[in-house]
Every structure is written in structure tokens, then in C-alpha cells.
Amino acid sequence: MKKNDMILILVVLIVGIISYGIVNAIKHNDESNLKVIIKHKGVVVKEYAFTHETQKTYVLDSEDEVNVVQIKNGEVSVTEANCHDLICVKTGAISKPGEIIVCLPHKFTVEIVSNEMLNELDDIVE
Ligand SMILES: [Zn+2]
Incomplete structure (x- = not known):
């Protein structure tokens, strides 16, 4: 093998x-x-x-509809709500993109999205 070939192979490997x-x-x-x-x-x-x-607490308080969202330790959950079914609270914690907590009575949702997913959504809209 010629010396130049060796250098070429090395360069390809490094790149x-x-x-x-x-x-x-x-x-x-x-x-x-x-x-x-x-x-x-x-x-x-x-x-x-x-x-x-991320450590945040968000409180929705709108026309007697209350949902408390807590974000901590890489998890998101609805810790309190005054809806009648409490499904949002019972859903528990979510932590992965694509997961969502829904409070149907309050038309309230909490979802985790990745920027990749957002870009895809933009593509669909365009
Ligand atoms: Zn609810």
C-alpha cells in the first residue's frame, strides 16, 4: 500500500x-x-x-375551574383539580414526549412534546 493511500484512509476514518x-x-x-x-x-x-x-407549579384558576400542574424530578402531573371525575389527577405523572394528561370536564390538557414533534406539526400545517 502506498503512503498516500494510508493517509487517505486515515483522513476518511477521522472524518x-x-x-x-x-x-x-x-x-x-x-x-x-x-x-x-x-x-x-x-x-x-x-x-x-x-x-x-425543571421545577414549576402552574395553577389554572378560571371560572371556578381549578387544575394544579406540578413539574419536578423530570415528571409532570396534575396534583389537584376540582373537576368531577378527577381523571387528570388519577392519570398520574408523565415524563416522555407524546404523553398527555387530559381533563375533559375543564377542556384542560398538559402534554410533553419534543421540538422535533413541533417541527413535524409545523410541516403538516404548511
Ligand atoms: Zn380533571
Whole structure:
């Protein structure tokens, strides 16, 4: 094998390893790019960036409809509500993109979405 061939192979290998690293870094970024979107009557009332460190409490208090959303330890849950079925509270905690808590009586939803999912939604709208 000629010396030039060796150099070429080395360069190809190095470029391959670097791009593998970049792709992985982007992938990892996407996974941590999560959002909690809280909607009431189909309107987004609150958006939070969602990571393991996020600690937030959101209280919906609208026309005697109360839902308390708690975000902590990488989980989202409705801890209190005054709806008649309490399904939103019984749903428990969600933690993955695509998961959703629904309070039908209050038309209230809490969902975890990734930016990737949001981009796909944008594509559909366009
Ligand atoms: Zn409910």
C-alpha cells in the first residue's frame, strides 16, 4: 500500500468519527429539547422548557375551574383539580414526549412534546 493511500484512509476514518460525534451530539440535544405545553379550551396558556431540573407549579384558576400542574424530578402531573371525575389527577405523572394528561370536564390538557414533534406539526400545517 502506498503512503498516500494510508493517509487517505486515515483522513476518511477521522472524518467519519467526527461526523458520528456531531450527529450524536445533535441527537442528544434533540432529546433534551422537551417542552411542557399546557392548554385550556384549545389555547396554549403556558409553556415550559422541560428538563430533569425543571421545577414549576402552574395553577389554572378560571371560572371556578381549578387544575394544579406540578413539574419536578423530570415528571409532570396534575396534583389537584376540582373537576368531577378527577381523571387528570388519577392519570398520574408523565415524563416522555407524546404523553398527555387530559381533563375533559375543564377542556384542560398538559402534554410533553419534543421540538422535533413541533417541527413535524409545523410541516403538516404548511
Ligand atoms: Zn380533571
